[in-house]
Amino acid sequence: MLHRLEIKILDSRIGQEFPLPQYATTGSAGLDLRAMPEAPLELAPGGCELIPTGLAVHIAEPGVAGMILPRSGLGHRHGIVLGNLVGLIDSDYQGPLMISCWNRGDQPFRIEIGERIAQFILVPILHAELEIVESFETSVRGAGGFGHTGRH
Numbered sequence: 001m002l003h004r005l006e007i008k009i010l011d012s013r014i015g016q017e018f019p020l021p022q023y024a025t026t027g028s029a030g031l032d033l034r035a036m037p038e039a040p041l042e043l044a045p046g047g048c049e050l051i052p053t054g055l056a057v058h059i060a061e062p063g064v065a066g067m068i069l070p071r072s073g074l075g076h077r078h079g080i081v082l083g084n085l086v087g088l089i090d091s092d093y094q095g096p097l098m099i100s101c102w103n104r105g106d107q108p109f110r111i112e113i114g115e116r117i118a119q120f121i122l123v124p125i126l127h128a129e130l131e132i133v134e135s136f137e138t139s140v141r142g143a144g145g146f147g148h149t150g151r152h
């Protein structure tokens with residue numbers, strides 16, 4: 001399903017040297033985001049850097065949020081994931097879209113300018129209307145959690 005998304009190009013290399021974020025295939029869930037630092041940078045093992053995407057997005061609709069997720073190839077093969085594990089983009093955020101890049105691996109990783117480094121998805125959001133109650137209607141699970149159903 002298509003959802004209109006306002007974006008601002010903050011780095012003029014996007015749209016000229018590098019394409020706008022795209023879905024790699026028609027069925028791709030995420031728009032690939034490119035790393036747009038001033039210069040390539042080497043992320044040491046354990047290192048974490050905030051990398052600009054050269055873009056701002058304004059989702060505007062409170063019933064929608066953005067999420068930044070790792071790319072599985074980079075995460076699994078090279079240990080390049082997100083310093084915040086998942087980036088949550090509020091619908092009212094209008095600042096630069098940033099990627100916290102964390103090298104959880106044991107080898108240095110060079111981030112090239114324009115490299116597709118993470119992906120952005122839009123997700124529906126329900127806002128909770130809190131209702132204080134004295135007791136819950138009993139469920140099968142009750143308070144069981146944290147592995148109480150066992151491992152196998």
Ligand SMILES: O=c1ccn([C@H]2C[C@H](O)[C@@H](COP(=O)(O)OP(=O)(O)OP(=O)(O)O)O2)c(=O)[nH]1
Pocket residue numbers: 068084086087088089090091093096097098099100
């Ligand atoms: O990976 C990320 C995560 C967040 N943001 C931006 C958009 C988001 O709407 C804003 C705030 O993020 P969040 O609410 O997760 O961080 P916070 O530490 O709670 O900051 P704030 O107090 O500004 O809400 O920062 C990014 O650009 N990239």
Ligand SMILES: [Mg+2]
Pocket residue numbers: none
């Ligand atoms: Mg917040």
